[in-house]
Amino acid sequence: MEEELRTPKTDAVDDADDDDPPALSSHALAALQEFLKEQSQSLANHETVETEGGGTGPGSEVALVTEDWRLSQFWYDPETARTVAQEVLSLCSDSNYNVACIACPTLYAYLKNMDPNISVQLLEYDKRFEQYGSDFTFYDYNQSEDLPLELKHTYQVVVADPPYLSKECLEKVTQTISFLVQPQKSYLLLLTGEVQRDRAAELLGLYPCNFRPRHSSKLGNEFRLFTNYDPGERLGGWEQEN
Ligand SMILES: C[S@@+](CC[C@H](N)C(=O)[O-])C[C@H]1O[C@@H](n2cnc3c(N)ncnc32)[C@H](O)[C@@H]1O
Numbered sequence: 001m002e003e004e005l006r007t008p009k010t011d012a013v014d015d016a017d018d019d020d021p022p023a024l025s026s027h028a029l030a031a032l033q034e035f036l037k038e039q040s041q042s043l044a045n046h047e048t049v050e051t052e053g054g055g056t057g058p059g060s061e062v063a064l065v066t067e068d069w070r071l072s073q074f075w076y077d078p079e080t081a082r083t084v085a086q087e088v089l090s091l092c093s094d095s096n097y098n099v100a101c102i103a104c105p106t107l108y109a110y111l112k113n114m115d116p117n118i119s120v121q122l123l124e125y126d127k128r129f130e131q132y133g134s135d136f137t138f139y140d141y142n143q144s145e146d147l148p149l150e151l152k153h154t155y156q157v158v159v160a161d162p163p164y165l166s167k168e169c170l171e172k173v174t175q176t177i178s179f180l181v182q183p184q185k186s187y188l189l190l191l192t193g194e195v196q197r198d199r200a201a202e203l204l205g206l207y208p209c210n211f212r213p214r215h216s217s218k219l220g221n222e223f224r225l226f227t228n229y230d231p232g233e234r235l236g237g238w239e240q241e242n
Helices: 026-046 078-092 105-114 127-135 167-180 194-204
Strands: 048-050 061-063 098-102 119-124 136-138 157-160 187-193 223-227
Touching: 061 105, 078 105, 078 157, 078 187, 098 105, 098 167, 105 119, 105 127, 119 127, 127 136, 157 167, 167 194, 187 194, 194 223
Parallel strands: 098 119, 098 157, 119 136, 157 187
Antiparallel strands: 048 061, 187 223
């Protein structure tokens, strides 16, 4: 699902006088205009997402950086982001749980928007999210446990959305989840492809909910939300008794 970056060709007319201002051929000019149009459309489509209510403050606008498809970045659509964030807030409602978001920056942004006081750490590969200050931890799933020691066994709620649908990637992310979760009671949520159903059950004891995550860009893969707890009426319930 990667897309090659297209840059405009600069085949400037080279037989022009040195004194003349540089000029682009009509072909190069058309390519440049197309490139600039795509850039501005991409920014308009992806930079901010409206949430209910309008205005500023919690429940208003959630700012997102532009998707970088080379990093397998596909942001949730606003309804999905709100639904998953609401689920996490429900889990935290009676206790001051610490929440870890592994490779799901949209969820981090919605959680903070809906409850600025929530304790949430974003583990992410894309350093643009350093904008979140000490809430950001650089994370590469290939170094699954190369993380600050203060994060170890600190989180009662862990949500993960691995960048790839491979067995190897889910195994590595499983190691990260084990590093992060408090060994006693913890809530795990995994957003990934239907193809990971059996592995999610084997590795982490997770089962699919009826709620279907969606993305702002249309994806070919069927996505699911897996949990290690029965969500009851929420998230459409578990798909089947487990
Ligand atoms: C499928 S996207 C999940 C994003 C989620 N749908 C959201 O809206 O927040 C995968 C995420 O993995 C991150 N990522 C890419 N390469 C990674 C790596 N080597 N290690 C950890 N995370 C990586 C991407 O930056 C991206 O945020």
